[in-house]
Amino acid sequence: MSGDGRTDRRDSAGRQRGAARSEGRTERSAQAPGERRRGTDPARTVAFDVLRAVAETDSYANLVLPPLLRERAIRGRDAGFATELAYGALRLRGRYDAIVEQAAGRDLATIDPPVLDLLRLGSHQLLGMRVPPHAAVSETVGLARQRVGAGAAQFVNAVLRAVGRSTLDEWLTLIGDAADPHQDDAVARLAAVESHPEWVVRGLREALVGNGRSSDELEALLVADNAAPRVTLVARPGLVDDDELGGRPGRVAPTAHVLDGGDPASVPAVRDGRAGVQDEGSQLVALALAAAPLEGPDERWLDLCAGPGGKAALLASLVDERRGRLVANEVQPHRARLVEQALRALPADAIEDVRTGDGRLVGTDEPGAFDRVMVDAPCTGLGALRRRPESRWRRQPSDLAALSALQRELLGSALAAVRVGGVVAYVTCSPHLAETQLVVKDALRAAARSGIGVEPVDARAVVADLAAAPLDLPGDRTDVQLWPHVHGTDAMHLTLLRRTS
Numbered sequence: 001m002s003g004d005g006r007t008d009r010r011d012s013a014g015r016q017r018g019a020a021r022s023e024g025r026t027e028r029s030a031q032a033p034g035e036r037r038r039g040t041d042p043a044r045t046v047a048f049d050v051l052r053a054v055a056e057t058d059s060y061a062n063l064v065l066p067p068l069l070r071e072r073a074i075r076g077r078d079a080g081f082a083t084e085l086a087y088g089a090l091r092l093r094g095r096y097d098a099i100v101e102q103a104a105g106r107d108l109a110t111i112d113p114p115v116l117d118l119l120r121l122g123s124h125q126l127l128g129m130r131v132p133p134h135a136a137v138s139e140t141v142g143l144a145r146q147r148v149g150a151g152a153a154q155f156v157n158a159v160l161r162a163v164g165r166s167t168l169d170e171w172l173t174l175i176g177d178a179a180d181p182h183q184d185d186a187v188a189r190l191a192a193v194e195s196h197p198e199w200v201v202r203g204l205r206e207a208l209v210g211n212g213r214s215s216d217e218l219e220a221l222l223v224a225d226n227a228a229p230r231v232t233l234v235a236r237p238g239l240v241d242d243d244e245l246g247g248r249p250g251r252v253a254p255t256a257h258v259l260d261g262g263d264p265a266s267v268p269a270v271r272d273g274r275a276g277v278q279d280e281g282s283q284l285v286a287l288a289l290a291a292a293p294l295e296g297p298d299e300r301w302l303d304l305c306a307g308p309g310g311k312a313a314l315l316a317s318l319v320d321e322r323r324g325r326l327v328a329n330e331v332q333p334h335r336a337r338l339v340e341q342a343l344r345a346l347p348a349d350a351i352e353d354v355r356t357g358d359g360r361l362v363g364t365d366e367p368g369a370f371d372r373v374m375v376d377a378p379c380t381g382l383g384a385l386r387r388r389p390e391s392r393w394r395r396q397p398s399d400l401a402a403l404s405a406l407q408r409e410l411l412g413s414a415l416a417a418v419r420v421g422g423v424v425a426y427v428t429c430s431p432h433l434a435e436t437q438l439v440v441k442d443a444l445r446a447a448a449r450s451g452i453g454v455e456p457v458d459a460r461a462v463v464a465d466l467a468a469a470p471l472d473l474p475g476d477r478t479d480v481q482l483w484p485h486v487h488g489t490d491a492m493h494l495t496l497l498r499r500t501s
């Protein structure tokens with residue numbers, strides 16, 4: 001039974017069983033009787049609406065989908081099916097577009113965007129989910145007829161039948177060969193087959209090599225980006241007992257609980273803010289800032305870019321254990337409100353302030369005022385592609401220049417805001433060298449020019465003491481770069497720096 005007592009009508013293969021299809025009802029009643037037909041499947045309809053919202057209003061799928069599911073009372077397996085369909089079609093858009101182009105024998109630019117979205121959804125059901133082909137095709141054609149028109153439905157039918165005639169492996173060989181006809185461009189092939197923009201594939205390859213890893217790992221990394229991450233909870237120290245959260249212990253962060261499934265919002269400690277949903281890599285970098293060796297006072301911490309507040313809540317629980325206080329700063333007012341919300345379970349004593357302000361000014365306004373500073377910088381998010389289904393298509397190479405300039409300024413401000421002897425953590429959820437190693441290098445040069453001395457702290461030694469098992473971190477660097485295909489985390493970057501003068 002679904003939560004509202006009605007029978008859950010989807011089987012494990014995503015087929016909808018039974019006749020009552022609530023979503024279609026009102027739309028059917030608005031049609032002339034001659035046009036009446038079986039209603040469309042609410043789960044597929046909601047997935048289509050998510051893809052349309054992403055395309056038309058630049059919406060984020062993970063923000064649009066949950067309220068739509070709630071509004072339309074789609075729960076249980078139906079909700080799981082809709083989520084996998086929408087997120088999978090968005091993540092694998094590049095792969096399916098290459099397949100659709102071949103199957104349709106037409107340039108994608110000649111296909112109307114809503115029709116292309118339907119073809120992506122149909123292709124994902126056929127090739128990426130275990131939906132029986134007749135259901136995948138007929139349900140998508142029905143949706144096309146209802147939402148776009150009879151002509152579009154015929155086209156969708158023909159193209160999806162062509163898609164269904166080959167297996168996924170056969171299609172991958174075909175689109176790989178089409179992208180790399182001379183067998184000399186591994187990036188173009190991987191970009192098509194593993195559904196990433198080429199500039200992202202190039203950036204990830206450089207990041208692997210720049211962190212002492214082999215470019216042979218690239219395919220495994222791209223594959224990991226295409227898999228939905230497991231839901232991981234953080235047990236905020238001092239606020240929650242480990243056995244309240246369930247799940248299995250994390251591999252990387254001692255505060256992590258990895259769930260096998262279920263809705264994290266149903267966990268009471270998550271609802272009241274004593275725990276939260278947080279990637280293990282994000283947990284580890286906050287724990288590392290707190291654990292970095294420090295001489296002298298350790299009581300005033302700053303989270304410079306705090307919204308929406310996941311790391312701030314973990315830092316606040318850690319500083320509270322030392323009887324210290326956290327200042328959380330965020331430039332966007334609505335995100336600063338999310339920080340307040342994330343900190344709701346923390347004792348008032350642990351929070352000095354939640355501020356709305358430009359982090360670039362803190363170093364000038366409050367020089368040398370903090371013992372530990374977190375700079376979790378705004379970034380391309382190329383390390384969290386598995387979590388944000390459409391973001392790889394939205395980001396542009398030109399974003400890198402603007403973001404890395406901002407990152408340098410924020411890190412410079414943090415180095416000015418920390419006291420001599422204090423520690424700064426520079427963190428991104430992108431492994432791109434332009435946002436990580438190069439930003440740190442530039443910021444250190446700029447700091448030296450303004451008379452601020454800085455030395456690296458061995459972040460690898462710090463995380464080695466925190467992690468349950470040794471972390472695979474090759475090369476002789478002092479920073480830490482995590483990877484989804486190696487550590488099971490987002491590709492978080494961490495540099496720890498100590499101010500020396």
Ligand SMILES: C[S@@+](CC[C@H](N)C(=O)[O-])C[C@H]1O[C@@H](n2cnc3c(N)ncnc32)[C@H](O)[C@@H]1O
Nearest residue numbers: 305306307308309310311331358359376377378
């Ligand atoms: C990667 S997110 C931080 C995530 C956060 N630490 C967490 O764990 O929930 C970066 C944040 O920096 C904020 N930001 C962007 N420019 C900023 C600036 N100039 N000063 C302060 N915050 C800024 C963004 O609005 C965004 O909320």
